[in-house]
Amino acid sequence: MALHCAMLSAIPVTFLARFDSERVLDSLRNATVMMGVPTHYSRLLENPRLDVDLASGIRLFTCGSAPLRDSVFEEFAERTGHRICERYGMSETGIITSNPSNDERLAGTVGYPLPGVELRVVDNDAIPTEAATPVEPGVIGSVEVRGPHVFSGYWHRDRVSTSTLDPIDADGWFTTGDLGSLDESGRLRLHGRSGDLIISGGENIYPKEIELVLDEVAGVRESAVIGVPDRDLGEAVIAVIVVDDERFALDNCNAELARKLSRHKHPKQIVVAPSLPRNAMGKIQKNVLREQHEQHEQHEQQQAIHGHG
Structure with missing residues (x-):
């Protein structure tokens, strides 16, 4: 682009x-x-x-x-x-929103829809997508867009396949797969991918909310929050962080989490890693983090079995 x-x-x-x-x-x-x-x-x-x-x-x-x-x-x-001028776009749509190039740019927002772009944030739980209704400003939901810039479909994918939902509904709205919220002026703020949403104990937990708290802790260079299977809660919250050893203290993380987030959003475990896996575009690969956690858990279980043997 x-x-x-x-x-x-x-x-x-x-x-x-x-x-x-x-x-x-x-x-x-x-x-x-x-x-x-x-x-x-x-x-x-x-x-x-x-x-x-x-x-x-x-x-x-x-x-x-x-x-x-x-x-x-x-x-x-x-x-x-x-x-910095933050923008939002996808291969399927081109640029969707942008902060103004000659006006105020707000940290944490990706700006307004470009001319000719229709954008709405709808109830994330609505099924089918045609039943989705726009949510109020400030409420997190699924980001959908419509307009001549939206692609017509994926190459060689059967549009009537029952294995996946068609990303474009009958009215032309494309489901981006991103979670977001609009403010009163129409600026969009992104809250992560819908696939990264954690449902723990029946509560929706948005990883971005936790990551924003962790990223502000002294000594934390970056963070990624994932959900992993949990027998009791369905999913448990795990935080993976990269730190500056000289400045980092785990107690500071726990104190900030306690001060800014309700208890059910606190990570069950905070893991310190040398780096976070990224793809060629620089995006953190949370699927890789989940796979690494699963492999670690399996290894721990095998060690425990051998220990008892």
Whole structure:
């Protein structure tokens, strides 16, 4: 999507084989726009060279692919004088929403629907999707879009297959698979993927809400919250975090969780990992984290069996 603008304008594009903060910073002086993902910006902030002067020639920094942490948004603005423009899009739709390029950009939001894009947030539990009704501002639901920008379907997928629900309903609404909420002005805030929703003890738990708390704890570099099978609750909340050992204290995590979240949202376990698995787009692969947890549990059970033997 970023390349479309460059090709239409016949302007040069700088490609790097991989993300390297030194090479990116060196390239900023010869660029006017940088399009990145949250991991790129957090890693740039780790480089002491990043400052107002180095970013002075950039007209616009944009971010997509995954939600940007509020703390990264604010620190980047403080260090460079630029407020990152967060956007939201998919391969199936192109760009759906964007914060204004020439107006206020709010941390944690992906802005307003673009012209010609219809967007609504509907009851996430409605089945079939045609029965879905829009929820009130501030209420989390399933994000749906409609318009000429939406694709017509997946290649070689049988639209009448009973194995999967058709993502486009009879009225043309496309179910994105994302959870979100709209504020009173119509700005969209994303709360994660619907497949990541945790149902524990009959309560809906949104991982993003917990991740936002953990990410603000001193020494926590990033976090991912997943649901895993639990005999008692159906699903249990597990948090996986990457930390700065010199600043991190588990007690601080527990204190912040107790202060900001109700008890049923607290992770049953907090696991410290050296890194979080990501795909080529920089998105955290929670399915991999769930698989790793399952493998660990199976190993523990086998160890216990051998121990008793």
